[in-house]
Amino acid sequence: MKLIDIIHRPANPAPYAEGEKIPWNEPAFSARMLREHLSQAHDAASRRFETIDRHVAWIHRAILAGRTAKILDLGCGPGFYASRLARLGHTCVGIDYSPASIAYATEHARAEGLPITYLERDLRSAAFGQGYDLVMLVYGEINPFRRAEAAAILTKARQALVAGGRLLLEAHTDAAVVEMGAREPSWFSAETGLFSDRPYLCLTDHAWDAGERVATNRYFIVDAATGEVTRHAESLQAYTDDGYRSLLATCRFDEVIFHPSLTGKPDPAQQQLIAIVAS
Helix, strand or coil: CCHHHHHCCCCCCCCCCCCCCCCCCCHHHHHHHHHHHHCCCCCCCCCCHHHHHHHHHHHHHHHCCCCCCEEEEECCCCCHHHHHHHHCCCEEEEEECCHHHHHHHHHHHHHHCCCEEEEECCCCCCCCCCCEEEEEECCCCCCCCCHHHHHHHHHHHHHHEEEEEEEEEEEECHHHHHHHHHCCCEEEEECCECCECCCEEEEEEEEEECCCCEEEEEEEEEECCCCCEEEEEEEEECCCHHHHHHHHHHCCCCCCEEECCCCCCCCHHHCCEEEEEEC
């Protein structure tokens, strides 16, 4: 792309038409994203460790009642949740399609001797296996998938659970996704960062499709030396509470319970996310 292509971009792209998600699985991007996961200066990629510690304590106590369990962590990233759960006595499998994150998680699990298996897979095509007491998909990772893809992933999750097993889904609120699509354009510059190892400008704009109820975020990365432009885009599906209930019912989950956060109580720092537990 060239700069003129930004000027001529469609104002309201169709959902998913310009990309489904930023390229977490591309090796160089994945390596840069891992740096963001490991940073304790922000919660943009992964949460700060002190927050994850609180979440894991609640999962262990409130969802698993302190009993050891076999856990499947979908979209596990560098294994921050799985490793903490394993240290509490749980056996875990983590699946993610970021090669750098899976390599990091595998190395650290092996070094600690933790009972965790990590798999580099796309959740849409991955086999989940069976016999899990808990399947978890956190930090809003269900929303980037199309409705049909989300339903297929959650159906596989249900099939992977033992009788009486539970699903833990942390998802974006409806209002949060609507707000994403309504944001004003913005930009920043960086010497190096998530989108490139070279100096660049990042121009970001947003769109909201009211019919499909999908927000689209577009990132135009301008190489500072050459002026070349690379576009990334991601779309997020919005669901009301009833929409989540309907989605889970379609996948044959029941006893759906909503919590304000992964601590079981309101979290002023993360009001855009809710925790859903289904049996």
